[in-house]
Amino acid sequence: MTRKMPIIITGGGQRLGLACAKALVAQGYNVIITYRRARQDIALLEKQGISCIQADFSSISGVDEFITTIQGQYSALGGIIHNASEWEAEEGCLDTALLMEKMWQVHVFAPYRINLAFEALLCAGSEHDGQADIIHMTDYVAEKGSDKHIAYAASKAGLANLTCSFAKRFSPQIKVNAIAPSLLMFNSCDDAEYRSKALNKSLLRKEPGEQEGVLAIKYILDSRYMTGRTLSLDGGRHLV
Ligand SMILES: NC(=O)C1=CN([C@@H]2O[C@H](COP(=O)(O)OP(=O)(O)OC[C@H]3O[C@@H](n4cnc5c(N)ncnc54)[C@H](OP(=O)(O)O)[C@@H]3O)[C@@H](O)[C@H]2O)C=CC1
Numbered sequence: 001m002t003r004k005m006p007i008i009i010t011g012g013g014q015r016l017g018l019a020c021a022k023a024l025v026a027q028g029y030n031v032i033i034t035y036r037r038a039r040q041d042i043a044l045l046e047k048q049g050i051s052c053i054q055a056d057f058s059s060i061s062g063v064d065e066f067i068t069t070i071q072g073q074y075s076a077l078g079g080i081i082h083n084a085s086e087w088e089a090e091e092g093c094l095d096t097a098l099l100m101e102k103m104w105q106v107h108v109f110a111p112y113r114i115n116l117a118f119e120a121l122l123c124a125g126s127e128h129d130g131q132a133d134i135i136h137m138t139d140y141v142a143e144k145g146s147d148k149h150i151a152y153a154a155s156k157a158g159l160a161n162l163t164c165s166f167a168k169r170f171s172p173q174i175k176v177n178a179i180a181p182s183l184l185m186f187n188s189c190d191d192a193e194y195r196s197k198a199l200n201k202s203l204l205r206k207e208p209g210e211q212e213g214v215l216a217i218k219y220i221l222d223s224r225y226m227t228g229r230t231l232s233l234d235g236g237r238h239l240v
Pocket residue numbers: 010011012013014015016017035036037038055056057058082083084085086087106137138139140180181182183184185186
C-alpha cells in the first residue's frame with residue numbers, strides 16, 4: 001500500500017538523498033526534500049512535483065526555521081529520513097572543537113530537535129496511513145569507531161542511540177529505525193589507492209551504489225513490524 005502522507009528526505013540534493021527522492025516519487029509517494037546549496041537537480045526535482053525546501057542545519061536557528069516552515073505548510077507527515085550529513089576528518093582540521101560541534105549539530109541535534117517537533121505531525125500521518133516512519137542514516141563506524149573520522153563516528157553513534165530512544169518514545173504510532181552503511185558510493189575525489197583499500201575492507205569487495213540504500217529505505221517503509229533496529233549495509237565488513 002503506497003502511503004499518501006508526505007515523506008521528508010533531508011539532504012536530498014545529491015547522491016543517496018536524490019536517488020531516494022526519485023525512487024519514492026516513482027513509487028507514488030508524496031516527497032519533500034531539503035537542500036542547502038541550489039543546483040540543477042533541485043529544479044528537476046521541482047518539475048517532478050517534489051517540494052524542495054532550502055534548509056541549513058548547521059545552526060539551531062536554521063533547524064528551527066525549517067521546523068517552522070514545515071509546521072506552517074503541513075498538517076500531517078508520513079515520515080522523515082534524516083540523511084543530511086557531512087563526512088569530515090580530523091586531518092587538516094584547524095579546530096577540533098568546531099569539528100565536533102559541526103558533526104554533533106547536523107547528525108544529532110538536528111534529528112533530535114526535528115523528531116521532537118514533528119511528533120504530532122507524524123502521529124497525524126499515522127492516523128491516515130496506518131503508520132509513520134523516522135529513518136536515521138547512521139554508519140558502520142557508529143559501532144566500530146574510526147581513527148580518521150573520530151568526531152563524525154561519535155556523532156553517528158549519537159544518532160544511532162536516538163533510534164532507540166525515539167522508538168520507545170513514539171511507539172506504537174511511529175516506527176523509528178536506522179540504516180548503517182559502511183560503503184555505499186565513493187566521492188569523485190577518492191583516488192585509486194583509497195578506493196582499493198576501501199573495497200578490501202569488506203568480504204564482498206564492491207561499491208554497491210546508492211540503490212543499496214534506496215532498497216533498505218523501501219524495506220523499512222514497507223515493514224509493519226520493525227522499530228528500534230538498524231539495517232547494516234556493509235558487505236560483510238564485520239567478518240573481515
Ligand atoms: N556515501 C557512503 O558511502 C556512505 C554514506 N553514509 C551515510 O548515508 C547518508 C547519505 O550519504 P551521501 O549521499 O554520501 O551524503 P552526502 O555526503 O552526499 O551528503 C548529503 C547531503 O547532506 C547535506 N548536508 C550536509 N550538511 C548539511 C547541513 N548542515 N544542513 C543541511 N544539509 C546538509 C548536503 O547538502 P548540500 O549538498 O545541499 O550542501 C548533501 O547534499 C549520509 O548520512 C551518510 O553519512 C554512511 C556510510 C557510507
